[in-house]
Amino acid sequence: MAEPAPFLTDIWYFAMPSAALTRGGMQAKMLLGQPLLFARGNDGAPFALRDICPHRGIPLSCGRFDGKEVECCYHGWRFDGTGGCTAIPSLVPGQEFDLARIKVRRYALAEAQGNLWVWMGEQEPDGPPPQMPDMEGRAPNLTEVMEFPCHVDHAVVGLMDPAHGPFVHQSWFWRSAKSIHEKAKAFGPAPYGFAMKRHKPSSNSAAYKLLGGAPETEISFRLPGIRTEHIVAGRHRIVNLTTVTPLDANRTEVTNSFYWTLGWADLARPVLRRFVRRFLGQDRDVVVLQQQGLRHDPTLMLIKDADTQARWYYQLKNEYGRARDEARPFVNPVKDTVLRWRS
Ligand code: FES
Ligand SMILES: [Fe+2]
Incomplete structure (x- = not known):
């Protein structure tokens, strides 16, 4: 048997039970050696971003989540659930800056049968995560x-x-x-x-x-x-x-x-x-x-x-x-x- 192969990518991985991510809460978690930030908005929708601020690299999870946007603890840049930058507090009026240029990587996330699954890969998901037979609409007991x-x-x-x-x-x-x-x-x-x-x-x-x-x-x-x-x-x-x-x-x-x-x-x-x-x-x-x-x-x-x-x-x-x-x-x-x- 050779060296352990690298991790499989472009596939769904189990991330955590749904219950581990409360409304308005966020959680940092390393998966496949990559730092991820999991959060659940006040609307109940979960999302996952790369847990690194594109400005100077501090983990975004060190900042605050208001149930809608994550605010970096270093210079207060803000990011929404798609990873898009929504605010840079240091900008003064007239300083041209296209916020749309700044993006944190977003990971596809699926919630099913009481669990959160994350798609680790470059391509988009090829289908839903694995389904448990006979357990539609249920969560683990x-x-x-x-x-x-x-x-x-x-x-x-x-x-x-x-x-x-x-x-x-x-x-x-x-x-x-x-x-x-x-x-x-x-x-x-x-x-x-x-x-x-x-x-x-x-x-x-x-x-x-x-x-x-x-x-x-x-x-x-x-x-x-x-x-x-x-x-x-x-x-x-x-x-x-x-x-x-x-x-x-x-x-x-x-x-x-x-x-x-x-x-x-x-x-x-x-x-x-x-x-x-x-x-x-x-x-x-x-x-x-x-x-x-x-x-x-x-x-x-x-x-x-x-x-x-x-x-x-x-x-x-x-x-x-x-x-x-x-x-x-x-x-x-x-x-x-x-x-x-x-x-
Ligand atoms: S390092 Fe995140 S805003 Fe500067
Ligand atoms: Fe065993």
């Missing part, structure tokens, strides 16, 4: 955010890796290393990714039994790092969305959200939250340990079939970048396959 101190590739590969479960996620109520057994799952291509086709979860997923009815689940992954688990249990639906967003080369934000249609699950929220934190924490802790070895730039391995999904991730990423560079349609490299592994 539970969201947990955790920072992993690693490059995005290691976070994605670590989260999709099926063989680490019995070792990293050991616990009395979930599973142990002794519970390892052989699995065979059918996979196929999906938009900008792949899916583990709809199936009944394996018997060691005891938590699913809480749902009542015979649950069926479909797990899909799409670039740049979006995993969706769609569970159908009787008349109920659950969607677990995991997004992996690079903050910079060595920091990655993992956000895990649940949407559900079960009323009683709201009561179980504190317990579920602890469970999610513990589970994600186990994934993060192992990544922290992994960094000790990665510092020495070792050659790594991807073996069949347990690491095939990781291999697909790298293939998908390469193809996405190449298709864009060559201005041609994306060709999904994943074929229908049954993968077998013990976990």
